[in-house]
Amino acid sequence: KNEVEQSPQNLTAQEGEFITINCSYSVGISALHWLQQHPGGGIVSLFMLSSGKKKHGRLIATINIQEKHSSLHITASHPRDSAVYICAVPLTYSGAGSYQLTFGKGTKLSVIP
Amino acid sequence: DSGVTQTPKHLITATGQRVTLRCSPRSGDLSVYWYQQSLDQGLQFLIQYYNGEERAKGNILERFSAQQFPDLHSELNLSSLELGDSALYFCASSAKLGTDNEQFFGPGTRLTVL
Numbered sequence: 086k087n088e089v090e091q092s093p094q095n096l097t098a099q100e101g102e103f104i105t106i107n108c109s110y111s112v113g114i115s116a117l118h119w120l121q122q123h124p125g126g127g128i129v130s131l132f133m134l135s136s137g138k139k140k141h142g143r144l145i146a147t148i149n150i151q152e153k154h155s156s157l158h159i160t161a162s163h164p165r166d167s168a169v170y171i172c173a174v175p176l177t178y179s180g181a182g183s184y185q186l187t188f189g190k191g192t193k194l195s196v197i198p
Numbered sequence: 199d200s201g202v203t204q205t206p207k208h209l210i211t212a213t214g215q216r217v218t219l220r221c222s223p224r225s226g227d228l229s230v231y232w233y234q235q236s237l238d239q240g241l242q243f244l245i246q247y248y249n250g251e252e253r254a255k256g257n258i259l260e261r262f263s264a265q266q267f268p269d270l271h272s273e274l275n276l277s278s279l280e281l282g283d284s285a286l287y288f289c290a291s292s293a294k295l296g297t298d299n300e301q302f303f304g305p306g307t308r309l310t311v312l
Binding site for chain 2: 115116118120126127128129130133135171173175177184185186187188189190191
């Protein structure tokens, strides 16, 4: 069982729709990362959050530490939002106060005009 | 543009060969991470350096090694290459040591082993 579970795996939406992508993890963490991977392969860090909610433009990320769950929302989706969205959490202790990121398998979003 | 650079962008080589991937972190960032992304495994952490010292090791094969130089750029060396090493290799940098700091990813190096 993957320690970081994302759902759905694939998502197709019409332009303008409200999108939600979910991420659940198995143990307590200090922070969670949301990443966006473009079709060309490049990865962009969208959010890093440890509590509550963060907003950047049409993107909103929330986290519930007690329930070990985070959501990424996209309002008024646009074809340029088409990408793979990946959540990552520092699950594995590497020693000396450092944790490794463990990644979800990603959610492939396609927004159709 | 994240400010992290990686070279080369693409690399095609044969089994048994050795390659070196290079990463320059964002100006001022001391921490460099290397990740491998293959089709069947997704993104996996390989190794982390902080200010020239190795700080954490993930699922990195013994055939792979890395270092971070005094100017903070880092190199990932892959030797005795196998077909299964074909993947995208990303480096990322952050200002501080812990994974509760935002990481900035480079554009990646796509390695194809034939």
